[in-house]
Amino acid sequence: MKLEGKVDFKKKFSLFGLTSVGIAILLLILLVNNFIEIIPLQKKIIQGTAVLLPIFISPVGGLFGYIGLTLTEYNDRISYIGLVSNIALAAFTPLYMFFGTFIFGV
Numbered sequence: 459m460k461l462e463g464k465v466d467f468k469k470k471f472s473l474f475g476l477t478s479v480g481i482a483i484l485l486l487i488l489l490v491n492n493f494i495e496i497i498p499l500q501k502k503i504i505q506g507t508a509v510l511l512p513i514f515i516s517p518v519g520g521l522f523g524y525i526g527l528t529l530t531e532y533n534d535r536i537s538y539i540g541l542v543s544n545i546a547l548a549a550f551t552p553l554y555m556f557f558g559t560f561i562f563g564v
Contacts, residue, residue, distance in 0.1 A: 474526030478540025481519030485512050485547050509551055516548035 491497055492508035523544060526537030 472526040472530055472534055472537055474522045474529065475534055475537030475540050478519045478523035478526060478544060479536055481515060481522070482540055482543035482547055485515060485519075486543075489547075489550070509554060512547040513551045516544040519544035520548065 488508045488511060492505070520541055523537045523539075523541030526534055527541065530537070
């Protein structure tokens with residue numbers, strides 16, 4: 459018996475996983491734009507925020523990835539990729555600040 463209008467949670471992807479990967483991709487695009495300046499930022503005030511944003515936004519993406527992993531009964535690859543990439547992006551800012559200070563010494 460097939461039920462119409464019901465959500466099937468046994469699909470091969472989850473909405474939480476896709477949201478987690480989307481957040482990671484958005485943060486990665488902002489970081490790449492900060493270093494390469496594909497689209498130059500005109501205001502000097504917002505230039506450093508691209509480096510600081512992953513500390514505040516990546517835990518939200520990691521939480522979405524974790525929720526996507528726990529809600530599904532199967533091994534959800536998209537949620538796992540989103541969780542790992544958001545953890546890596548959250549670790550980027552402290553490592554960037556540490557090695558920047560260590561190498562250039564301010």
